[in-house]
Amino acid sequence: MIEGIARRDRLVVLAGLAVAAALAWLYLIDMALDMGGDMVHADGAMMQMQAWSVTDGLLMWAMWAVMMVAMMVPSAAPMILIFARVDRSQSGGRPFTATTLFALGYVLVWAAFSVAATAMQWGLQNAALLSPMMVATSTILGGVLFIAAGVYQWTPLKYACLKHCRSPMAFIMGHWRPGRSGAFRMGLGHGAFCLGCCGFVMGLLFVGGVMNLAWVAAITVFVIAEKLMPKGEWVARAGGIAMVAAGIYLLVSP
Numbered sequence: 001m002i003e004g005i006a007r008r009d010r011l012v013v014l015a016g017l018a019v020a021a022a023l024a025w026l027y028l029i030d031m032a033l034d035m036g037g038d039m040v041h042a043d044g045a046m047m048q049m050q051a052w053s054v055t056d057g058l059l060m061w062a063m064w065a066v067m068m069v070a071m072m073v074p075s076a077a078p079m080i081l082i083f084a085r086v087d088r089s090q091s092g093g094r095p096f097t098a099t100t101l102f103a104l105g106y107v108l109v110w111a112a113f114s115v116a117a118t119a120m121q122w123g124l125q126n127a128a129l130l131s132p133m134m135v136a137t138s139t140i141l142g143g144v145l146f147i148a149a150g151v152y153q154w155t156p157l158k159y160a161c162l163k164h165c166r167s168p169m170a171f172i173m174g175h176w177r178p179g180r181s182g183a184f185r186m187g188l189g190h191g192a193f194c195l196g197c198c199g200f201v202m203g204l205l206f207v208g209g210v211m212n213l214a215w216v217a218a219i220t221v222f223v224i225a226e227k228l229m230p231k232g233e234w235v236a237r238a239g240g241i242a243m244v245a246a247g248i249y250l251l252v253s254p
Contacts, residue, residue: 024070064114079168098183105187134210146247152200153240161196
């Protein structure tokens, strides 16, 4: 009986996470196709980068927020599933409300990060360092972003945050807070650790292209690998070396 309930909870939570991630990816695909069509209809001419209105800024923030859901929810799934299981055992009731609040807290951290990403995009655009497809037009900028992300992969803060992301049960036992407000605060806490783990890597979206879905998917896979694979900390270290090497190449290339 208990095993059946746990299995049902797991399926419900997994289905919810899968739907959220799938809808986010569909939104990104649709946006990328629309932008590609706009470039084609421009007859190959460079689209003019216009000043943003408030609406433009809000839409761009929404794009970043949805992108973070698409990229980060898959790697957070084990943590959310374990939270649901522990909450069921602690409260004895349905875990779905608390689990939803936990996930909401997690997503809100990345929504806040999206504000910073939107501001960075606005600044780069105004400095003429970003193409219409949101790719850095400066090899110096690309090199600096790669090196910054690569060096951060080797810092103590990175590994402190990665450790929490790689140890769901340890995080939940060490940060458990009862009730719905506790679930929300735990989600915020996990989101903060996840941001500390992966925030610098997200800066690489400006190098390969924010709307380059292959690049977005590659970063997503890297994040999943370092957080969920056995010896994922070595994946992070190896990735850091590769990032620094790529950055140096961009800086010294003609």
